Amino acid sequence: MSLRSLLKKEFHWSKHNVAALLFILLVLPGFFAYTSVAFETVIPRDAPMAVVPGDENVTDNDMTIVKGSVTAFSDPVVVDSEERATRMLRREAVYSVLVVPPDITEADNDNASFTYTVDGSIVPYKEPSKALRNVMAFQFDSLLNADVSVDRRVLDPDNTLSEYLVPVFLMAILMLFAFTYVPYNLAQEAAVLDRLRAEASLEAVVGAKLVYFTLLMLVPILVFQGAAAALGYATNALAPAALVGLLLTFVVLAALAMAVMVVFRFGTMGRFVNVVLLLAVVGFSGLAYPVGYFSALRKTLVRLFPTHYAMVITRSGMLKGLDLSLFLDWVAGLLAVAGLALLALKLSAVYYRRTS
Known part of the structure; x- marks a missing residue:
């Protein structure tokens, strides 16, 4: 030619x-x-912040003034108690807690000390929070009559950036495996799958693969834990919350990737669609940066993805050692999403048979 x-x-x-x-x-x-x-962007502009009254003497007017003052560099929400705000901080519903002292508008108050608390495990926010503390101190001092100070407090654990990135990379590897190797494996064995259907249903064949691959994910989890331990990192990939977050995420994504491959009859287009899904999931799950770090729109998009909540659960287990009970509502939601993904896989098998 x-x-x-x-x-x-x-x-x-x-x-x-x-x-x-x-x-x-x-x-x-x-x-x-x-x-x-x-x-x-150096300083986050739309990251959620909990604004809490220090005691019963803090007025609604005080709270309104403070909330308006921090709106320029955060997304403030008024919370009625410091205990509830701390729980929100641990669940990454907010990334800082600002406790408002009483009498901040009184000129003779020489001890108006705000407490600004951040989570030491959220490294991308922990460092900019130093600049935010200075911004708040300047802004409050210029607006309020009282002699204002802002005390920054960091909740344990105080992780390094390297430690923070361990759960991020581990989650990314599981996502990559789900959307690339699993479709590749199905495409390579397409002819074999057709022969196996004479002895077992397509649902049984792909279901067995899903179980096997999910168990196989324990290998990279153990490798990451071993490497982190050798490097002296304060991370625990075998924490119950971490295992639940990682494995549930893989089940959801692998089942979805399998369903796409079955619908496209194990062809190249199925693998292409899965690569597109991988980019979307990685790009909009908020794996590394806190929500609202860049924009309010991105925060809204990230919180629509179940994988964002799975990442928070995983990070909380690996870095903070938090109990899974703190996230029971999110785990229930992830289980529901996993059920929907498995249903999609079942329906794709039905579609495959009817169009064969």
């Missing part, structure tokens, strides 16, 4: 795959070019 004929063949192929090419050549480059500007 001549070069012209070969080029014509490639052009005809492109016309039949225009959607995939547009995504790869236009949408993805544009997305990554746009998101690159987000990293110019």
Whole structure:
């Protein structure tokens, strides 16, 4: 064939795959070019902050003034007690707690000391919080009559950036395996799967694969734990909360990836769709940065993804050693999502049989 004929063949192929090419050549480059500007932000502007009255003498007017003052660099929410605010901080519903002292508008008050608490395990917010403390101290001092100070407090554990990234990388590896190797395995064994259907249902075959791959994920978890221990990191990948978050996430994503492959009859398009899903899940699960770190819109999008809550559970177990009971509502939600993913896998098998 001549070069012209070969080029014509490639052009005809492109016309039949225009959607995939547009995504790869236009949408993805544009997305990554746009998101690159987000990293110019040094101080988070929309991260949730709990504003708490220090005692019963703090007035509604005091709370309104303080809330308005911190809106420029946070998304403040008034919380009625410090205990509840601390629980929200541990669950990453907020990333800081500001306790408001009484009589902040009184000129003769020379001891108006705000307490600004951050979680030491959330390293990307912990460092900018030093600058935020200075901003708040300047702003309060210029607005209020009292002699104001802001005391920054860091809750244990106080992790390093390397320790913080361990659960992030571990979760990312499980996501990568679910959306790349699992579809690859199904595509490689497509012919075998058809032969196995003579002896077992398609649901049984893919279900066995899902169970096997989920158990296989214990290997990278153990490897990460061993490497972290050797490096002296204060992380525990075998904590119950961490295992539940990691394995539930893998079950959900692997079942979804399998369903996509079955619907597309184990073809190349199924693998392409799974790569797109991988980019979406990794990009919008808030694996590394706190929600609201870059924008209010991104915060809204991140909190729509169940994988965000799984990441919080995993991080809380690995870094903070928090009990799983603190996240029972989220675990129940993840179990419901896992049930929906398994139902999607079942329905994809039904669709495959009816269209064969």
